[in-house]
Amino acid sequence: MTGSGPYVRCLLVERGFVLIHQYINNGYHIVLDVNSGAVHVVDEIVYHVIPFLEEGKSLSWILEESRGKYPEEDIRNAVEECEELRKAGLLFTEDTYQPSIEMFKKRPTVVKALCLHIAHDCNLACRYCFAEEGEYHGRRALMSYEVGKRALDFLIENSGNRKNLEVDFFGGEPLMNWQVVKDLVKYGRKQEKLHDKKFRFTLTTNGVLLNGEIMDFCNQEMGNVVLSLDGRKEVNDRMRPFRNGKGSYDLIVPKFQKFADSRHQEKYYVRGTFTHYNLDFSKDVLHFADLGFKQVSVEPVVAKPEEDYAIREEDIPAILEEYDKLAKEMVRREKEGRGFHFFHFMIDLTGGPCVYKRLSGCGSGTEYLAVTPWGDLYPCHQFVGEEKFLMGNVFDGLKNTELQEEFKCCNVYAKEKCRKCFAKFYCSGGCAANSYNFHGSINDAYDIGCELQRKRVECAIMIKAALADEEKEI
Numbered sequence: 001m002t003g004s005g006p007y008v009r010c011l012l013v014e015r016g017f018v019l020i021h022q023y024i025n026n027g028y029h030i031v032l033d034v035n036s037g038a039v040h041v042v043d044e045i046v047y048h049v050i051p052f053l054e055e056g057k058s059l060s061w062i063l064e065e066s067r068g069k070y071p072e073e074d075i076r077n078a079v080e081e082c083e084e085l086r087k088a089g090l091l092f093t094e095d096t097y098q099p100s101i102e103m104f105k106k107r108p109t110v111v112k113a114l115c116l117h118i119a120h121d122c123n124l125a126c127r128y129c130f131a132e133e134g135e136y137h138g139r140r141a142l143m144s145y146e147v148g149k150r151a152l153d154f155l156i157e158n159s160g161n162r163k164n165l166e167v168d169f170f171g172g173e174p175l176m177n178w179q180v181v182k183d184l185v186k187y188g189r190k191q192e193k194l195h196d197k198k199f200r201f202t203l204t205t206n207g208v209l210l211n212g213e214i215m216d217f218c219n220q221e222m223g224n225v226v227l228s229l230d231g232r233k234e235v236n237d238r239m240r241p242f243r244n245g246k247g248s249y250d251l252i253v254p255k256f257q258k259f260a261d262s263r264h265q266e267k268y269y270v271r272g273t274f275t276h277y278n279l280d281f282s283k284d285v286l287h288f289a290d291l292g293f294k295q296v297s298v299e300p301v302v303a304k305p306e307e308d309y310a311i312r313e314e315d316i317p318a319i320l321e322e323y324d325k326l327a328k329e330m331v332r333r334e335k336e337g338r339g340f341h342f343f344h345f346m347i348d349l350t351g352g353p354c355v356y357k358r359l360s361g362c363g364s365g366t367e368y369l370a371v372t373p374w375g376d377l378y379p380c381h382q383f384v385g386e387e388k389f390l391m392g393n394v395f396d397g398l399k400n401t402e403l404q405e406e407f408k409c410c411n412v413y414a415k416e417k418c419r420k421c422f423a424k425f426y427c428s429g430g431c432a433a434n435s436y437n438f439h440g441s442i443n444d445a446y447d448i449g450c451e452l453q454r455k456r457v458e459c460a461i462m463i464k465a466a467l468a469d470e471e472k473e474i
Contacts, residue, residue: 019092020054021422025462026328034422038090039349041465045070049078101413111158115370115381118143119172123208125243128301142177143373148184151371154394156195168202175209185221207252215259227256230272231284260293269295275309279318282326289340297343302434311448320455327459331466347460361428365407382433410442417445423457
């Protein structure tokens with residue numbers, strides 16, 4: 001049996017498990033204690049016993065149930081080990097987060113990050129682009145220096161005592177407004193000293209206009225750079241062409257390779273999107289790795305069901321299998337000294353995100369806001385152009401405080417689907433925009449996305465288990 005399997009997944013849903021999640025992946029029997037985050041790699045007998053203990057079954061009941069399957073002494077030892085873990089607070093732990101949710105809702109609103117839509121325009125015509133080639137349901141426009149400057153002032157004014165702030169230059173294609181990007185970074189650096197703040201600037205680009213001067217500036221000033229590319233040449237050029245229909249792969253790949261090397265293969269990632277047309281996306285991830293990229297993210301497209309490239313329910317089994325294949329290959333390559341990072345398999349099992357992050361995710365609409373070229377404020381870049389989500393303007397401030405309160409109350413306990421999900425403290429409730437687009441509410445969840453997220457968490461934990469097992473053998 002590989003993966004979590006339909007039987008285990010169905011069992012979890014029907015019984016409403018919120019204390020533990022157990023599954024088998026790549027030969028490892030894995031048990032996740034949901035509320036403590038403790039992960040246990042166990043043998044077959046402990047794996048067999050744990051569900052009965054979680055249900056409160058007695059030792060005598062478990063012995064009778066297991067008669068003829070496993071030796072009685074082994075069952076007794078397994079039960080004893082589990083009880084020791086329970087006493088240590090590492091198994092069947094209760095939820096300690098929910099009692100603090102009311103305090104969490106009352107926290108003061110502090111803005112710590114802005115997504116600056118520096119250009120509502122683009123030189124590519126990506127088929128799946130939610131920004132409509134940069135127009136965002138509106139008009140093509142470039143952000144002026146004056147609007148951008150006021151946005152940085154707004155961030156400083158609304159950041160409270162928080163010192164570290166983040167600004168992402170986004171689009172469209174931000175390099176189409178490069179001089180304003182440079183001018184705003186310069187202005188921000190001056191404001192750091194005046195207000196005791198520290199800006200972390202980031203940039204997302206399709207690479208068409210990337211050149212040596214831009215690379216040098218980014219290497220000096222940008223804390224992270226996202227390089228948009230979808231994978232193999234035929235995959236990328238089908239979905240990311242120029243407006244004349246010509247593919248972009250051949251122009252962009254050499255630039256991205258040079259850029260990644262100039263950043264010492266750190267503080268960037270190549271970010272792709274897979275669709276219904278390349279469900280074998282693990283090949284695209286490995287293609288990136290074979291090109292020399294060490295930081296990779298390839299994510300599922302989110303699109304309306306009527307789009308021909310949209311991910312469908314019937315695609316899910318193939319996608320889950322791809323994640324398993326990719327995880328196994330990543331373990332193999334890591335052991336051979338050819339490892340790389342895949343964004344969706346990166347998981348911290350020791351510290352992890354803070355409580356607020358676990359409960360509310362990205363902080364859209366509260367800590368994180370998007371700014372249009374003319375200064376309008378939205379909860380995030382995916383809400384831009386949806387007028388009911390207009391929150392204010394950098395010149396006038398936040399006006400729609402009712403909407404802000406709604407986003408503040410958006411957390412894993414406000415979403416019924418999240419309450420019974422073992423992955424809730426890893427995804428923090430998923431994307432509010434996807435929830436709204438598919439269900440008309442930010443307090444729901446995008447079901448296909450949830451299914452894929454659960455598999456990614458399982459694979460990420462398996463990779464940790466496999467590499468820890470390798471270190472133990474050494």
